[in-house]
Amino acid sequence: MIPLNPARRRWIARAAFALGAGACSSSDTKPDPEIPPDPPGRDPAHCTFETPPTREALPANTPAPVRAGMGSVILPMPIGAPLGGYASRTPALGGAPVDDRAGRFVTGMIPSIGVHDALRAEALALEAGDERVIILRIDAPLLNENTLFELESLAAPDGSLRGRILISASHSHGAWAGWQPSLVLMPGVDAPHRALADRVLGAMAKAIQDAVAALEPARIGVAVDPDFDPSDTVNRDRRGENDAILDPHGEAAHGGKDATVWALRVDRADGSPLAALVNVPIHGTIGGDSNMIASTDVIGGISRALSAELGYPVLHLQGAAGDVSPAGEEGRAACPDGTRCLDIPRIETVGARAATLLAPLVEGIETGADAALEVVTRTFYIGHDIEVRRPDDTLLSYAPVNPDPEFVADGVLLDERGRIATPVDEFNTNAGAGLCGDPDAGSFAPIPGARSIPPYNSCLELTLGKDLVFGLFEGVNTDIPVPLCDSIRATGSAIRISGTPSGDWLLLGIPGEPTAPFAHYLRSRSPAGPERTLLIGYADDHLGYLLTAEDWVAGGYEPSINIWGPLEGEAVIDGVLESATIAWTAEREDPEVGSSRWLDWTYPITTPIEPSITSDHGTVFTGDAPMFWPDTADTAATAPTTISRAVGAARLAWTGGDPAIDNPEVIIERETEPDVFEPLLDAHGRPASTADGAVVITYTPDPLDAEVPTHHIYGAVWQPVPADPFSYATPAQPFSLPLGRYRFHVRGAAQSSSGPTTYDFTSDPFQVDAAPLAATSSAIRSASAIDVVALLGSAPGLRALREGPSDVDVPLLGPWSVTVTFASGPMQAFDITPDTASTASIPLAAADITDAVSVEIRDVHGNGGVLTL
DSSP states (O other): OOOOOOOHHHHHHHHHHHHOOOOOTTOOOOOOOOOOOOSSSHHHHHHHOEOOOOOOOBOOOOOOEEEEEEEEEOOOOOBBBBBOGGGGGGGGGOOSSSSSSSOTSSSSOOOOOEEEOOEEEEEEEEETTEEEEEEEEEEEOOOOHHHHHHHHHHTTTTTTTHHHHHHHOOOTTTOOOOOOOOOOTTHOOOBBBBBHHHHHHHHHHHHHHHHHTTOOEEEEEEEETTTTTTTTEEEOOOOOOSOOOBBBTBBBBSSSSOOOOOEEEEEETTTTTEEEEEEEEOOOOOOOOOOOOOOOOOHHHHHHHHHHHSOOEEEOOOOOOTTTTEEEEOOOOOOOOOOOOOOHHHHHHHHHOOOOOHHHHTTOOBBBBEEEEEEEEEEEEEETTTTEETOOOOEEBBBOOOOOOOOOOOOOOOTTTSBBBBBBBBBOOOOEEOOOOTTTTSSSSOOOOOTTSTTGGGOOOHHHHHHHOOOOOOTTTOOOOOOOOGGGEEEEEEEEEETTEEEEEEEOOOOOOOOHHHHHHHHOOTTTTTGGGEEEEESSSSSEEEEHHHHHHTSSGGGGGSSSSGGGHHHHHHHHHHHHHHHHHSOOOOTTTTTOOTTTOOOOOOOOOOOOOOOTEEOOSSSSSOOSSSSSSOOOOOOOOOEEEEEEEEEEEEOOOOTTTOOOOEEEEEETTTTTTEOOTTTOOOOBGGGGGEEEEEEEEESSSSSSEEEEEEEEEEEESSOOOOOOOOTTTTGGOOOOOEEEEEEEEEEEEEEEEEEEEEEOOOOOOOOOBBBEEEEEEEESSSEEEOEEOOOOOOSSSSSSSSOEEEEEEEEEEEEEEESSOOOOOEEEEOOOOSSEEEOOOOOHHEEEEEEEEOOTTOOOEEEEE
């Protein structure tokens, strides 16, 4: 879903009209404008690329002792930075800010207002013999090869990691943006800011360096599940346009979701698990475009659930998620408004469902102490001059660009066999085009000669439309020649892992969003064979959605987000296969030979981020600033002294440092003996904190609309449930938090008059009591029983209490201990198991039914209460 969707394309047309560009539809009869020709050759004169030095290949390697290390760093991005993934977060494209706060760290998008869980860069370093490879995942909507190349030098200034790093974005649509060095993707990630990029690159480099420093003797193994989640409880197909198309082999295109998942586990030398990678295709879109709280989304939900289930770090790698959405039941039904509706319960329940399915796969991996490694990183051309040769020797290409203003393409998209008709004359542009695919939309900047031919009729030709799109972002030069230099190269990686107990494997890094037909076709052509080929999507670079040619001309949303038309996806396959073929041979080539780097990239936004000086940081706030809480429209900063377990919400507001320097950490502490507080821990000894989504943080500047606020007010809200995420194996767990006194422990940073400093304080304690019955509970006499409905009150919706809505009255789970009190007889006790709606009947004699005055209902943890008859 990067960066636009069909309903929002019309915002560009309306914005263009307002700016005087005019608007055209498919029924317009005006002649197509001329497009100036580019210089001849594949590399335009305005682009300069570096070619790495030539180095000799090395002899074949054999399995050698493995070493592995892991590094994890929280991304130090300021609250207020943009979140990527939805162009509708751009005000010019219809996005509405949460409030009147100034956009200090944004250029064209809406500022974020809080953090659900810590977004990270996590690296796994693998070494065997003299070969080293780094697999790094980062919570980001997308990546760009400019980041990869800069990271290589930053992580290892001696050049030793050039070509040896594969990076993959999580594709959370609640992840930090504003730092990705790409102009063409700005509508989905904002204009690139050098200072924000420095923060992210620094964190990525440290994660890699920490992983390398932690290298130790290890064991590795791999396992694959080719039929993951056939019931669609975790992920599901979202693209219907390709259900009936043919693939490039002339067979059914496998238009459903990509059902292949794989896992790699790393054990220490003694066999104890160190970490695991799991590759599950799934879009990070549980958080919608109105959400402005940074979140790892469902990707983080899967990682947290699996880590809790297995007891060691599990890192999620993205797969062929281009047409795969998260499944599961909505977890919030009573949101105050769209900006306060991040569906955290659904994130947890989908994660829990994934953990149930994936844990056996990961635990069943057999690891070995020896392996052979090889990594190959290659850059390949993408542009109008691409040629694709299919296995049946069919050559696909674009017809030469026709500058004749009267030219009209033939409109023949498929041949008589249902395959792409070639040469393709509809894609009549040397600069590329976006927003294609909508059969009902027109374009104010159409591809000449194709304005009335779906799916080309909605395309925005970049020569004609870039000024408007770039003009949405202040400080970005619109006078940039096309084709854009970072759009005519793409980078992909291949990693061979040989000699594991389960055999040899080939990992392929794909520079974009692979769809299921694309993934199936690529695997079918892999030199390792489809069963031995493991895909990593959103890796190294980003070209948008990657489709086969027949899939692209089927139209719909996905073709709207790429630049080089129907042949782009298969050109990527050819480019990735070049790396794959080289890596799969026994001979070891230099990992970076064949890659090329654009030398002249510069960040358009270079303004330093300077934190303001504060003197009141680290103090509890009780004023009347309009606080933003993630679950209620109430803006008060009042902290309750007593809250209900599971369904309550503990709140704390404090003044901290400028978010340019302050990334507060909040830990929940529990009183273990009088006036002695210890962190609330999960089953594996990890504290409940902002890092894992147990505590949600929001930020409010004061004054709200000040460019440089005088005060920086933070809010933390905690729903009193255990630190462990929701699990289907223990559904009553969210209701089991020990009762007693708790408090917040806050650590942060600030800029004082004497320089950077830190602050550290604890809140006043508050009491957590058992959850009471809601007013909607009832006990009613019937002819043969007392019929009971036992519900707990509405919760804030910040943690999952069940599958389904967790911010409304939720069932009191059984078994129940029931005590009936009578007016004239002794009390009677019952053990009752209610149904899933939390209803049950208490069988009594007719006289006892009449004599009963109250019913007390308690679950195994003491939640519940008394219902009067």
